Amino acid sequence: MDAQALKDSWHLVARSGDQVPLFFYSTLFLMHPETRDMFPVSMAAQRDRLVSALGRIVSNVDRVDEAVPLIQQLGRDHRKFAVVAGHYPAVGHALLATLQHFLGDRWTPALANDWKQAYELIAKVMIDAADAASATSPPWWEGEIIGHERLTLDIAVIRARLNYPYPFRPGQSASFSFALRPRLWRFYSFANAPRRDNTIDLHVRVVDGGTVSTALVHGVQRGDILRVGAPVGDRLTLNPNLPRDLLLIAGGTGLAPLKALVEQVAYEGPTRRVHFFVGARTSRELYDIEALTKLETEYPWLSVVPVVSHDVLYRGERGQVADVALRAWRGQEVFVCGSGEMVGATVTRLVEAGVPNEQIHFDESTTGEGKEP
C-alpha cells in the first residue's frame, strides 16, 4: 500500500471543501437508500462529522497502530447510530466513488486498490471492536427523564434513570439524542458520580438558537427518553494514584463534571481537600449554588466559593474566577471546565502564575461547537 499516495490524493480531494461531503452523501443515499435514515435531516457541510474524519483516518493507514485504540472506540461508539457490519461496504462504496469523482484522471486502478484496502482495514478494526463490545454492553442506553428543573432562564438540571448499569467515571461525558431532535447527537457531562440506582444528572445551558440544548431546556419533559452513547473522555477524571488536593475552577455549566469529582471524593476517599470556585457573570447565573453550599456544610474537606464577574451589586467575591482561585493555590491538582473562552483565559492565567502545566486539567465543555472530547 502506498500510504503517501493515499495522503496526497486525500489532500487533493479535500481542497474541494463542502462539495466533498455533499457528493459523498448523495452517492451513499442513492446507492444505499437504507442508510438515509441514520443521518440528520440537515447535512450542512460545515457540521459534517463523518466524511472529513473518514478521509483523514483512512489516508493515515500507515500510522494505524497508534490510532487503533481511537478507531476501536469509534467502532464501539458507532453502535449508538445503529450501525452494523453490513453498513460498512456501503460507506466504502460511497467513499471510493467520491474519490474517483474528485480525482478524475488521477484515479488509477492502483490507487483505487490502495484506498479499498485501507478502508477495509479501518472498517475491520471498527467492526471487531463493535462486536467485542456487544458482548458486554448495549448499543446505547436509554434514560427516562425523571426530573427536569429549570434553575434559570436558560439552564436546566435534568435527572434520568438509565435502563442498564452504566459504568462511567466522574469527569466523563457522553453523547445524547432524543425523539424531539431526531438523529442529532450532542455531548453533555455527567454532574454526578455513578449511583446505585443508575440515575444521572445533566446540567444543560441553552446556546442561543441551539437546536439540541434549547429542546433539552425548554422542550423535553419527565417521561421522555434520552438515548445515551458510551461514556467518553479522560481529561477531567481523577488519577487514583495521585491523591492530591484539588482546586476546581468552573464557569457556567462547566461545573457539572467538577461537581461529579466532588461526589467521587465524597464516596471514595481517600479524602482530599477540595476548593471549588464557581464563576458566573451575574449572581443569577449561579444556578447550582444552593446544592453546592449544602455539600459544603456536609463535608468539612470541601469549600465552595462563588465568584461573580459582571455584577457590581454582588456582595460576595467579585472578579475573574481564575484570579480568585489562584489565591487558594497551594500546589493542588487544578481542574478547569467552562466555555472555550473561559477555559482559555483561565489556563493562561494559571500558567502565568506558575502552576505547572502537568497539574492543569481542562476541557472545553460548554462551547457551542460540540467538539469531540
Add this chain to the structure above:
Amino acid sequence: MGEMTWEHHSSRDFRPLTPDQVRKKQFSRAKLARRGYSEEEVESFLYRVADEMAGGDKEKADLRAEIDRLKNWYKNQGADVADPGMGQPRVSIDAVNILSRAQQTADAQIAEAEDYARRLVGQARQQYELTLQEAQQRAEEAAVEAVDAYRSSGVVQSAEAEELESRIAYLRTFAEVTQVQLRAVLEGLANEVNKLGSLPSRSRQAATDPLTRHG
C-alpha cells in the same frame, strides 16, 4: 396426457439442455396420432436448434475468456474487479447532482431558520439582561427612598426595621418591574424556538412557516 407435477417442473429447470441432447432426442410415437408432424421437419428443426445452442455456447465461452483477460489486465494494474461496487460507482452523476441540489436547498432553509432562531433568542436575552438591570436599579432607588421615608416618619427607629423596610421596597419594585415585562415574552419565545427546532423532520409546511413570518 401426463400430469406435470411441481417436482417435475423444478427438477427439469435445474438441468439445462445440451445441444447434443436436443440432437439425439427421441420422441415417443403418439399411438392415436396417425397424422403426426413430419419426422424430417422435426429433425432438421432440432438440428438447427442444436447448432444455435452450440453457437451460443461458443459465444459465451469467448466472452468469458474476454472477461478473464480484462480481469487479469486490471489485476496487473492493481485493481480488484471481483467486487464490482468498489470504485465503480453505479449511480449517474446527474442523479448525484440532483440529490445534492435538493439537499443544499434543504440545508439552506434549515440554516436560515436556525439563524433566525439564534438572533431571536440572542435579542431576547439582551432584552432580559437589560430589564433586570433596570429593575435592579429602580429597586435600589426604591429601597433608599423607603428608608428616607421611614426616617422622616417619626416612628421609633431601629436598624433592623430600617433594613426590613428597605428590603421590602427593593423586592416589591424588582418584582413589579420584571414580572410584567418578562413572563409573556419569554414563554412565547420558548414556544417559537421549539417550533423552529422540530421543523425539518415534521413537514414542509412547518419548515417554511417561520421563514415566511421572518421574511
